[in-house]
Amino acid sequence: MNVQEFGKLAGVTVRALHHYDRLGLLRPQRTDAGYRVYSTRDLERLEQIVALKFLGIPLKQIKGMLDLNGLELPDALRMQRTVLEQKRKLLDRAILAIREAEQSIGPGRRADSALLTKIIEVIEMQNDSSWSEKYYSPEARAKIDERRKEWTPELQAQVSKQWTELFADVEAALGEDPESEKAQALAVRWKALVAGFTGGDPEIGEGLNKLYADKANWPAPAKEQMAPFGNPKVWEYMSRVMKCGG
Amino acid sequence: MNVQEFGKLAGVTVRALHHYDRLGLLRPQRTDAGYRVYSTRDLERLEQIVALKFLGIPLKQIKGMLDLNGLELPDALRMQRTVLEQKRKLLDRAILAIREAEQSIGPGRRADSALLTKIIEVIEMQNDSSWSEKYYSPEARAKIDERRKEWTPELQAQVSKQWTELFADVEAALGEDPESEKAQALAVRWKALVAGFTGGDPEIGEGLNKLYADKANWPAPAKEQMAPFGNPKVWEYMSRVMKCGG
DNA sequence: CTTGACCCTCACGCTGCGTCAGGGCTGAGG
DNA sequence: CCTCAGCCCTGACGCAGCGTGAGGGTCAAG
Incomplete structure (x- = not known):
């Protein structure tokens, strides 16, 4: 040929x-x-x-x-996957940053340096792990690190899937009254997943609450797993639902 | 300085x-x-x-x-975001493909060409829209394009959610007998969603049927919405269910 | 005067091709 | 026989964003 x-x-x-x-x-x-x-x-x-x-x-x-006829292929695959996941994180941050910038420019249309500053904020916020140091005590962080070791791929996949579903459901329920049963049921599922993430540890939970309170800097608690779901409307909505639910 | x-x-x-x-x-x-x-x-x-x-x-x-002092910045941001989201999709597919490959290599450890084939499968399945040209007549495709215009974000979100749920349910029912009521019920839901997608148009329906018959090339009908849900087991299973269901 | 410690300007390297540029072989039509 | 179209070939530059020398100037301390 x-x-x-x-x-x-x-x-x-x-x-x-x-x-x-x-x-x-x-x-x-x-x-x-x-x-x-x-x-x-x-x-x-x-x-x-x-x-x-x-x-x-x-x-x-x-x-x-x-x-070499694919003898080292498994290793290569593993490596490549982590590399790609790394890249994906960066992409997600960038996308999020743009969304923030777009929002801040949308209503008032006060462009110029303001929204660039906004972008920078988002970057800095997510860039290194400095934000986690803001919200978690050193002890809590140690515990988080521990849990990371138990964080098996299967578990990861499962949790990931649950978050996926929850996100889809929340997205579909955006029109719902935050005080309605449906919305509150979603809040329960949400909290359960967060609890699973924190392992029910109250210290970590506190950190997360501080995080909720600080709306401006809302990154995801299980951010790494939830990369695909950057729709800010979902986060805002859940924020409201949580508030009236107590 | x-x-x-x-x-x-x-x-x-x-x-x-x-x-x-x-x-x-x-x-x-x-x-x-x-x-x-x-x-x-x-x-x-x-x-x-x-x-x-x-x-x-x-x-x-x-x-x-x-x-130019950022006058066109909003447009640039929008464009850039869509570009990045595009890239993200690709990354997701790649990561998914690697996961599949890793799984298929895990148990039996029969590396070589088998898992490369696996990777290829995942790629081809999700890659471009060449499949649609194979299965749909030109007229049918024109109709699909029309429907795309009515494809509002809300509608999209809803359908997306329904597919998500259905996928989860099917995944959970993989052990079920394909002839059982449960399985057949899933088939009904499946067909309903497909019907929603095709708008009940018989021409498009025919195309889909050809598609079902051609097991080797099973991509998703609502592919774009379902990128994260590439579990081929689900597809295989539904294929079997459909067959015995008639 | 020599030695660092900084500063500068070329200029090639890396990745995966796209895209000319310059030419060869071959079959069909004039 | 000549020519033109059509497919094939081999360089070689271009692109993005710097990394990394190479080769050389400046200035102050020893």
Whole structure:
């Protein structure tokens, strides 16, 4: 098969195939005239390349992995996942910062430096863990760190799922009266999840309450797990629901 | 203030300051010897630069924005946010794919091509919208596009929630006999949601049916809303349930 | 005078291709 | 036979945001 055909078949450009060839990632056979000729074996390999590339793994490393026939692949996957999750955190912060900025610019339309300051605030707030030092006592933080060790992937997945569902439900109930049973039921679920996060530890709970009180700086308690759910309306709404619920 | 001091103060490297200088983003004064001298005004500007850079906005654009004194800033923010959210989706898919791959490698530890295939599956499933072109006729697609216009955010949120719930329920019922009432009830809910999606339009419905039949390429009908819910077990299971349900 | 300690300006490196630029081989039509 | 279209090839620069030397000037202390 010639380049164009092959490329179309696999969904990559001819240029990319040239590139992979030069990198030694995928070296097809050649005709006498020097034309590249691809086989089905090449297709398999290319699919693997594409897959790993999709995961954000650099081509050089892919080359190494495929040449060593995937012996270190599990490690690579783990590493890559943490890297991506890291990136995702950054992205979430940025998105949140923009939302804040957009809100602060929306009503009054007082642009200029004010909202840039706003952005900076959000960044600084979430940047390092300085905020946690504001809200948690040293002892509480030690306990949090402990719990982090027990924080298994399965548990993580479960909690993550529960938060996901809760968020969806809250989002759908935004029109509901905060004092209604429905809303209050959501508050109960919310508190339960938070309790699960804090392990029912009162010290940590206090920290969270301070955090609730300080509306301006509302980051998520289980922020890391809840990355996808940055809709600020949800947070505002729950804030109101909590208030009237006591 | 000299470069090093200034850089440390603002949290950027000297090299970066040189860079900004060359780009015309931040031009400090110079001493007779040609040394850069920064003022507090420069600090303000730098902070703005850093903030916007954090949002992923390219330096060139930042220059434009600051020079025009942020008049188009709201638009830029909106655009940037959608871009970032797009990236986030991709990241999510990649992370999900890795998780799947890790799981499939975990128990049996049969690495090699199997899990790469797995990764590919996840990608293809969620990747572009090529699948819709395979299953829908041009006319049907036109209708879908129409419906997209009526696709308000509220409606979206509701449907999204219903799918979320359904997914959770199906996931919890994976052990159930596909012929059992429970399973069949789930199938009914499923079909109802699909019907809602297709608007009861028979043409679109046909497309979906073809889609069901072609198990290998099972993407989600409301894919965009459901990105987080890629558990293929759910899909497989529902496939079986549908089959025996008729 | 020498040695640091800072400062400066090139200029290449990295990632993954996109995009010309300059040319070769081949079959169809004039 | 010539030419033009169409597909293939190999460089090589461009982009984003700096990191990282290389090579060299300035100024004060020893």
